[in-house]
Amino acid sequence: MQLIDGKATAATIKQEIAQEVDRLIAAGARPPHLAAVLVGHDGGSETYVRNKVLACEACHFTSSLIRFEDTVTEAELLDCVSRLNSDPAVDGFIVQLPLPPHISEQKVIEAIDYRKDVDGFHPINVGRMAIGLPCFVSATPQGILELLRRYHIETSGRKCVILGRSNIVGKPMAQLMAQKHLGDATVTVCHSHSLNLVHECRQADIIIAAIGQPAYVTADMVKPGAVVIDVGTTRVPDPSRPSGFRLCGDVDFDTVAPLCSYITPVPGGVGPMTICMLMLNTLAAANHSIYA
Amino acid sequence: MQLIDGKATAATIKQEIAQEVDRLIAAGARPPHLAAVLVGHDGGSETYVRNKVLACEACHFTSSLIRFEDTVTEAELLDCVSRLNSDPAVDGFIVQLPLPPHISEQKVIEAIDYRKDVDGFHPINVGRMAIGLPCFVSATPQGILELLRRYHIETSGRKCVILGRSNIVGKPMAQLMAQKHLGDATVTVCHSHSLNLVHECRQADIIIAAIGQPAYVTADMVKPGAVVIDVGTTRVPDPSRPSGFRLCGDVDFDTVAPLCSYITPVPGGVGPMTICMLMLNTLAAANHSIYA
Numbered sequence: 001m002q003l004i005d006g007k008a009t010a011a012t013i014k015q016e017i018a019q020e021v022d023r024l025i026a027a028g029a030r031p032p033h034l035a036a037v038l039v040g041h042d043g044g045s046e047t048y049v050r051n052k053v054l055a056c057e058a059c060h061f062t063s064s065l066i067r068f069e070d071t072v073t074e075a076e077l078l079d080c081v082s083r084l085n086s087d088p089a090v091d092g093f094i095v096q097l098p099l100p101p102h103i104s105e106q107k108v109i110e111a112i113d114y115r116k117d118v119d120g121f122h123p124i125n126v127g128r129m130a131i132g133l134p135c136f137v138s139a140t141p142q143g144i145l146e147l148l149r150r151y152h153i154e155t156s157g158r159k160c161v162i163l164g165r166s167n168i169v170g171k172p173m174a175q176l177m178a179q180k181h182l183g184d185a186t187v188t189v190c191h192s193h194s195l196n197l198v199h200e201c202r203q204a205d206i207i208i209a210a211i212g213q214p215a216y217v218t219a220d221m222v223k224p225g226a227v228v229i230d231v232g233t234t235r236v237p238d239p240s241r242p243s244g245f246r247l248c249g250d251v252d253f254d255t256v257a258p259l260c261s262y263i264t265p266v267p268g269g270v271g272p273m274t275i276c277m278l279m280l281n282t283l284a285a286a287n288h289s290i291y292a
Numbered sequence: 293m294q295l296i297d298g299k300a301t302a303a304t305i306k307q308e309i310a311q312e313v314d315r316l317i318a319a320g321a322r323p324p325h326l327a328a329v330l331v332g333h334d335g336g337s338e339t340y341v342r343n344k345v346l347a348c349e350a351c352h353f354t355s356s357l358i359r360f361e362d363t364v365t366e367a368e369l370l371d372c373v374s375r376l377n378s379d380p381a382v383d384g385f386i387v388q389l390p391l392p393p394h395i396s397e398q399k400v401i402e403a404i405d406y407r408k409d410v411d412g413f414h415p416i417n418v419g420r421m422a423i424g425l426p427c428f429v430s431a432t433p434q435g436i437l438e439l440l441r442r443y444h445i446e447t448s449g450r451k452c453v454i455l456g457r458s459n460i461v462g463k464p465m466a467q468l469m470a471q472k473h474l475g476d477a478t479v480t481v482c483h484s485h486s487l488n489l490v491h492e493c494r495q496a497d498i499i500i501a502a503i504g505q506p507a508y509v510t511a512d513m514v515k516p517g518a519v520v521i522d523v524g525t526t527r528v529p530d531p532s533r534p535s536g537f538r539l540c541g542d543v544d545f546d547t548v549a550p551l552c553s554y555i556t557p558v559p560g561g562v563g564p565m566t567i568c569m570l571m572l573n574t575l576a577a578a579n580h581s582i583y584a
Contacts (some may be wrong), residue, residue, distance in 0.1 A: 106425070127419025130467075131459050133398070157487040165470055167423050174466070175422075178457055178481045186488060188480040189470045195449040196478055 001257055002151075004229075004264045006143075009150055010272035014058045017279055021060040024286075032286035033062040034118065034278070035084055035093035039077065039103070040070030044235070045096045048275075052094070055275045061282060064090075070100045077103060078111050085113040092118035092136075092285035094278070115291040118281035121168070130175055134290045136281045141173040143273030144208060144229055145182065151262060153206070153227055156184040161200050163217070163250065164210035165191045169231055173208055209250035219255040228256060228263045231270050247271075293549055294443075296521075296556045298435075301442055302564035306350045309571055313352040316579075324578035325354040326410065326570070327376055327385035331369065331395070332362030336527070337388045340567075344386070347567045353574060356382075362392045369395060370403050377405040384410035384428075384577035386570070407583040410573035413460070422467055426582045428573045433465040435565030436500060436521055437474065445498070445519055445554060448476040453492050455509070455542065456502035457483045461523055465500055501542035511547040519554045523562050539563075 021031055034056055038049045049065065056063035066080060077095070084093045093116055099105050109117075114124040120136035128135035148155055160177045164170035170189060177183030185206065190197040192211075201207055201221040209217050210231035222228060232250030249266030257263050264270055284290050313323055326348055330341045341357060348355035358372060369387070376385045385408055391397050401409075406416040412428035420427035440447055452469045456462035462481060469475030477498065482489040484503075493499055493513040501509050502523035514520060524542030541558030549555050556562055576582050 123419030123423060123425070124415050125419070126422050127415030127417070130418050130422050130463060131398075131415060133415070157485045159488055159492075165472070171422060171467070171470075174470075174481075175463070178463075178466075178483070180457070180483075180485075184485050186480065186482050186486040186492065188478065189466075190478050191470070191472075193449045193472075193476050194478040196451055200451075200478065 001260050002262050003257075004147055004151055004262050004269060006147060006264060006269040006272045007267075009147060010276040013146070013273075013276045014055060014279065017059040017283055020283065025060070029286075030089075031060055031062045032282050033064070033089060033091050034282045035064045035066060035090045037066045037068070037077070037080060037084075037093065037095040039068045039072055039096070039099055042098070045098070049096050051275055052278060055279050056282075059279045059283070061279065072100075072103075074103045074107065077108060081108060081111045085111075085116060090116065092116045092282045094119045116285060118278055118285055120172075120281065126167075126172070129172060132179055136284070136290065137176070137277075138168060138172045139277035139281065140169050140210075140231060140270060140274045141176050142277040142280075144173065144231070144270060145176055146277065147229070147264070147270070147273055148183075148206075148227075153262060155206065158185050158205035159188070159203055160185040160206040160208065161188045161190060161204035162208045162210065163190050163197070163201075164212070164231075165189055166210065169210040173210065177206075177208075211250055213250055214248035215250070215252040217251040217256060219252070219259060222256050222259050224259050225261045226259065228260050229270065230264050230266050233266060233271060293552050294554050295549075296439055296443055296554050296561060298439060298556060298561040299559075299564045301439060302568040303350075305438070305565075305568045306347060306571065309351040309575055312575065317352070321578075322381075323352055323354045324574050325356070325381055325383050326574045327356045327358060327382045329358045329360070329369070329372060329376075329385065329387040331360045331364055331388070331391055334390070337390075341388050343567055344570060347571050348574075351571045351575070353571065364392075364395075366395045366399065369400060373400060373403045377403075377408060382408065384408045384574045386411045408577060410570055410577055412464075412573065418459075418464070421464060424471055428576070428582065429468070429569075430460055430464045431566045431569035431573065432461050432502075432523060432562060433468050434569040434572075436465065436523070436562060437468055438569065439521070439556070439562070439565055440475075440498075440519075443554060447498065450477050450497040451480070451495055452477040452498040452500065453480045453482060453496035454500045454502065455482050455489070455493075456504070456523075457481055458502065461502040465502065469498075469500075503542055505542055506540035507542070507544040509543040509548060511544070511551060514548050514551050516551050517553045518551065520548060520552050520556070521562065522556050522558050525558060525563060 114122040120138040125135045177185045178187040206227045208229045230249035230251040235245040236248040238246040401413045406414040412430040417427045466481045469477045470479040498519045500521040522541035522543040527537040528540040530538040
């Protein structure tokens with residue numbers, strides 16, 4: 001069994017990006033600029049945004065953080081999106097989700113100029129990805145593809161089972177894994193209503209678990225030699241930790257890992273790659289390498 | 293084995309649409325108006341466009357056909373698209389594919405106002421479908437969902453194998469079949485590079501074949517009691533027919549049909565439903581029931 005080290009891979013990629021940015025700056029360009037909009041004080045969101053700001057530093061990007069209290073109105077937030085859309089000093093930006101219930105997340109996502117939508121959540125980017133056109137690809141599935149690539153894991157023709165059908169992970173992951181010249185795999189999407197989920201998993205060469213249920217994937221569901229990618233990051237209360245919780249993946253790591261050819265840990269697997277791909281998307285936005 | 297009669301189902305739906313249109317006209321509205329743009333004289337395209345015009349008549353729609361020789365330039369065609377986009381008398385329009393090689397199909401598709409894109413090929417419609425938002429859904433997969441619904445074929449939780457990953461059928465079909473509150477099935481997409489295609493098919497409760505290879509699906513690939521939907525319509529030379537060809541499905545009907553619980557014939561299965569869904573999309577465009 002080989003551990004897929006997302007943390008180390010992400011560090012390498014961030015170094016590669018920083019070198020590219022240094023070259024751009026030496027050639028007279030300004031650093032890429034990612035802005036993040038954070039509403040309220042949700043613990044998870046605070047952590048994600050802090051990590052994104054730190055990643056910007058590691059990549060030699062400019063970052064800015066725009067904060068609103070969770071009493072902000074939808075109109076005020078849409079105004080902010082509109083300002084960022086037209087600010088030539090900002091290459092790409094994200095609005096950290098979730099938003100408070102009085103604000104329509106979909107309306108906010110659709111208000112973002114798709115050419116600055118480095119999260120890849122705008123329908124135009126989602127649609128272009130589905131068709132196989134250049135676009136900003138949602139960071140988590142893109143990060144998983146990159147891990148598979150860097151670990152030389154063959155996917156073409158193999159059976160890949162994806163657990164979960166979220167807009168952010170399951171659905172785009174299925175599309176990328178099935179896409180010609182990308183995953184090129186035989187892809188099965190399983191979800192809460194699947195009658196044959198365990199049977200499907202047992203046949204999988206590659207399992208990608210993204211359902212948010214701690215330790216859902218157990219040893220009896222995994223074929224010996226399979227590759228297991230764990231997207232789950234559920235916060236489970238743990239009084240022994242200073243934070244009061246630990247991150248728990250969708251895979252029962254201790255029993256599953258010995259069976260696998262490759263497996264990602266939680267934390268340190270998919271998570272660091274996600275932020276890294278956001279950096280790559282921001283670099284692409286600054287370079288206008290996807291959209292003119 | 294029950295034959296799924298797409299022709300009869302399509303006739304019923306067209307009658308339902310015509311009744312709705314009569315109500316709208318009685319209430320003072322003008323009939324929905326579908327325009328079709330046809331470039332050149334490809335036999336298949338001529339037939340498809342003629343059938344769309346006939347379907348408009350059956351639905352009490354206005355239709356118009358705009359013809360170009362295959363020497364038309366891309367700029368001229370884009371001008372035509374732009375005129376149709378801004379013509380308030382046209383509710384929806386299609387540009388019949390394929391186009392001559394000197395014209396970029398993608399550029400033409402993206403030039404169409406997504407609010408008039410009744411084929412559902414524009415990235416905005418593709419993306420909104422992927423996310424599960426209201427949109428124009430590509431007609432063939434939508435027609436297949438409607439057939440399954442009208443024949444009360446349970447899909448939730450069942451294993452559905454889709455053969456083919458085209459942008460027009462395979463990919464959107466997989467998304468709709470996996471979508472919550474729609475197909476809600478466990479969906480596997482197989483394609484030319486799949487190593488385990490036959491094995492996957494044998495386990496399927498529902499097979500949807502869309503690869504364009506005559507009689508590819510044979511009896512040994514089908515589980516007894518399965519539902520088989522045949523999207524293939526390859527023209528095979530047949531000197532005994534006045535046209536010189538016959539339409540051949542992806543399924544070897546004679547050997548597969550006895551095994552099935554339900555099967556669609558070719559012709560008379562999926563084909564008539566496709567045009568019918570184009571009519572439903574045009575009605576929705578006229579009613580502004582998807583986009584304001």
